[in-house]
Amino acid sequence: MRLKPTIEDVARVAGVSRATASRVINNAPGASEPLRARVHAAVAELGYQPNETARALVSGRQRAVDVIAVTYGSGIGWLGTHPYFSRALAGMMPVLEGVNAQLRLHAVAQETAAEAIDEIAANATLGAVLADITPVLAARFYRRCRRTVSMVPTASSVPRMEADNIGGAYTAVKQLHERGRRRIAAIHGPALNPCAIDRRTGYRRAVRSLGLTDVSADGDFHRDGGYRAARQLLEQHPDIDAMFIACDLMAAGAVQAITAGGRRVPDDVSIIGFDDSIAAVCTNPPLTTMRLPVEEMAAAAARLLLEGDPEPGHRQRFPVDLVIRDSTRN
Amino acid sequence: MRLKPTIEDVARVAGVSRATASRVINNAPGASEPLRARVHAAVAELGYQPNETARALVSGRQRAVDVIAVTYGSGIGWLGTHPYFSRALAGMMPVLEGVNAQLRLHAVAQETAAEAIDEIAANATLGAVLADITPVLAARFYRRCRRTVSMVPTASSVPRMEADNIGGAYTAVKQLHERGRRRIAAIHGPALNPCAIDRRTGYRRAVRSLGLTDVSADGDFHRDGGYRAARQLLEQHPDIDAMFIACDLMAAGAVQAITAGGRRVPDDVSIIGFDDSIAAVCTNPPLTTMRLPVEEMAAAAARLLLEGDPEPGHRQRFPVDLVIRDSTRN
DNA sequence: ATGAAAGCGCTAACAG
DNA sequence: CTGTTAGCGCTTTCAT
Numbered sequence: 001m002r003l004k005p006t007i008e009d010v011a012r013v014a015g016v017s018r019a020t021a022s023r024v025i026n027n028a029p030g031a032s033e034p035l036r037a038r039v040h041a042a043v044a045e046l047g048y049q050p051n052e053t054a055r056a057l058v059s060g061r062q063r064a065v066d067v068i069a070v071t072y073g074s075g076i077g078w079l080g081t082h083p084y085f086s087r088a089l090a091g092m093m094p095v096l097e098g099v100n101a102q103l104r105l106h107a108v109a110q111e112t113a114a115e116a117i118d119e120i121a122a123n124a125t126l127g128a129v130l131a132d133i134t135p136v137l138a139a140r141f142y143r144r145c146r147r148t149v150s151m152v153p154t155a156s157s158v159p160r161m162e163a164d165n166i167g168g169a170y171t172a173v174k175q176l177h178e179r180g181r182r183r184i185a186a187i188h189g190p191a192l193n194p195c196a197i198d199r200r201t202g203y204r205r206a207v208r209s210l211g212l213t214d215v216s217a218d219g220d221f222h223r224d225g226g227y228r229a230a231r232q233l234l235e236q237h238p239d240i241d242a243m244f245i246a247c248d249l250m251a252a253g254a255v256q257a258i259t260a261g262g263r264r265v266p267d268d269v270s271i272i273g274f275d276d277s278i279a280a281v282c283t284n285p286p287l288t289t290m291r292l293p294v295e296e297m298a299a300a301a302a303r304l305l306l307e308g309d310p311e312p313g314h315r316q317r318f319p320v321d322l323v324i325r326d327s328t329r330n
Numbered sequence: 331m332r333l334k335p336t337i338e339d340v341a342r343v344a345g346v347s348r349a350t351a352s353r354v355i356n357n358a359p360g361a362s363e364p365l366r367a368r369v370h371a372a373v374a375e376l377g378y379q380p381n382e383t384a385r386a387l388v389s390g391r392q393r394a395v396d397v398i399a400v401t402y403g404s405g406i407g408w409l410g411t412h413p414y415f416s417r418a419l420a421g422m423m424p425v426l427e428g429v430n431a432q433l434r435l436h437a438v439a440q441e442t443a444a445e446a447i448d449e450i451a452a453n454a455t456l457g458a459v460l461a462d463i464t465p466v467l468a469a470r471f472y473r474r475c476r477r478t479v480s481m482v483p484t485a486s487s488v489p490r491m492e493a494d495n496i497g498g499a500y501t502a503v504k505q506l507h508e509r510g511r512r513r514i515a516a517i518h519g520p521a522l523n524p525c526a527i528d529r530r531t532g533y534r535r536a537v538r539s540l541g542l543t544d545v546s547a548d549g550d551f552h553r554d555g556g557y558r559a560a561r562q563l564l565e566q567h568p569d570i571d572a573m574f575i576a577c578d579l580m581a582a583g584a585v586q587a588i589t590a591g592g593r594r595v596p597d598d599v600s601i602i603g604f605d606d607s608i609a610a611v612c613t614n615p616p617l618t619t620m621r622l623p624v625e626e627m628a629a630a631a632a633r634l635l636l637e638g639d640p641e642p643g644h645r646q647r648f649p650v651d652l653v654i655r656d657s658t659r660n
Numbered sequence: 661a662t663g664a665a666a667g668c669g670c671t672a673a674c675a676g
Numbered sequence: 677c678t679g680t681t682a683g684c685g686c687t688t689t690c691a692t
Binding site: 346347348350353361362384386387388390 | 661662663664665667668669670
């Protein structure tokens with residue numbers, strides 16, 4: 001079988017030099033119309049496709065955005081079951097498409113995260129989007145590669161996309177309160193997750209300023225954890241009439257626990273989730289939720305990287321808006 | 331700021347030749363212990379990280395698996411809302427991790443798919459996993475790059491991972507029938523989607539062999555389509571007592587439509603979905619469904635690529651198993 | 661066991 | 677406008 005044609009072959013067939021071939025292929029100026037035509041013909045005849053690796057090496061830029069996800073213990077099952085990550089990818093791909101940039105996906109195990117991160121940083125080109133990296137690791141990465149954007153709250157110098165998690169949580173509780181609920185419990189996310197921390201803060205502030213009681217349980221940002229937390233909450237505080245839940249997946253579990261316990265949503269217990277992920281519309285009833293604009297954030301992150309090195313401390317703020325569905329409608 | 335150190339720098343600092351440095355870095359034989367130590371020291375001192383691009387160019391192999399997704403019309407919103415794709419990614423990443431292979435993600439617009447596919451094929455290294463490519467496009471890709479694996483039914487010569495969609499659909503209907511249901515409707519997927527076609531076939535065979543009536547509606551593999559199809563089905567055939575739905579996302583919508591119409595799941599209408607995606611456990615009640623082992627299929631596809639060129643027509647079969655949850659429990 | 665040298669395929673000065 | 681010539685950073689013969 002014939003080897004893949006190189007630009008050398010194209011040049012030979014077209015009867016020009018490699019340089020000329022390169023010029024017309026990259027449609028750079030400095031090539032006459034007749035030669036252009038000959039080169040194009042040769043390209044077509046040979047089915048020539050530039051070798052991106054060689055291009056990248058010589059030009060120093062490979063035009064790839066790296067996306068890093070850290071996997072905790074149990075493997076990366078969460079990538080397949082947690083909508084967050086795929087939303088981020090979905091947001092980035094359209095902006096990368098058409099500008100000849102590719103997306104590289106890295107799953108790094110928490111235990112070896114440090115080394116893995118060093119290697120990724122060393123080979124970064126357009127830069128990296130840190131989807132859920134802890135502040136410490138993010139800072140480490142940033143030290144090795146300035147072209148970095150975090151999508152979660154992180155070390156202060158790292159450029160980031162910032163969603164108003166605190167405000168969102170506050171709004172959620174306030175909304176529940178306005179609808180007349182007074183025993184508003186919360187199911188929070190992992191204690192160390194930066195987003196979860198902010199949402200917890202928002203809940204606490206709202207509870208305090210509205211004169212309510214803090215009734216909290218801890219979840220893990222997964223459905224099962226939401227189910228368990230809700231059941232436990234209901235047992236310990238049977239008078240709960242609303243729940244603010246820090247993630248839709250947990251909210252889906254909570255809805256199941258609540259109805260399994262013989263109560264109705266929203267009549268007995270009103271629910272507001274967080275994220276507005278696919279889970280929010282799959283539950284029954286569909287969830288009122290605080291929309292985290294993941295796609296927009298990811299797209300903006302990609303665009304920022306495309307523009308060049310972001311300023312240290314650069315930040316772009318994103319609103320977290322209330323999306324009303326049936327889990328609060330009654 | 332200091333430029334990134336090259337192997338040249340390492341060699342100089344260690345006082346050896348580039349060749350020797352290369353040998354120890356790749357821990358190839360042919361370097362004495364004392365020199366190895368000096369090189370390692372130099373690497374550590376400089377924080378040297380090999381440039382993967384240069385490596386790839388010289389060795390001809392970049393160790394990357396390309397994943398291609400075609401986007402239809404409206405953009406790739408579906409990637410963020412449809413669990414299939416992220417499950418495939420989740421399946422591949424663990425097998426790629428640790429073998430120093432990376433994952434490249436490509437979203438190609440349907441209109442320009444042909445050219446895009448040619449370019450990807452030209453730059454493929456370990457090969458490509460075709461997640462949802464039509465047979466025609468898959469064949470085209472395969473013509474340009476033998477290292478290809480499709481995850482959906484496709485042109486006969488293209489190596490593939492084959493799930494028993496027909497058998498799964500058949501099993502689902504049979505299960506409903508065994509539970510005493512007799513008016514078993516179906517909501518199918520897109521007319522041209524190869525998986526949807528097989529599931530439709532399975533439904534038809536079951537209906538015929540069980541002596542039931544074919545009551546079908548068409549969906550789009552999304553929640554909204556499932557909602558609409560279910561509502562329409564219920565209006566036109568109020569005596570329906572069960573539904574086989576070709577995808578969990580549609581099933582989630584159908585559950586909502588059914589309960590919104592005042593009927594209960596599973597008491598009045600029993601439901602079996604397909605996929606066993608995150609949507610199946612977010613609905614209320616959780617869905618009985620036919621499990622498509624997407625993660626396993628994707629992992630096997632990645633492994634196949636890692637092994638070298640798959641045989642033409644290579645196929646690996648995967649079962650589609652019944653997972654019983656509450657939507658059929660009564 | 662070690663080093664010198666030849667490229668991988670391409671782009672980008674630099675000459676002509 | 678066109679061609680010649682250096683490399684990009686690395687691996688890999690091939691001598692030594």
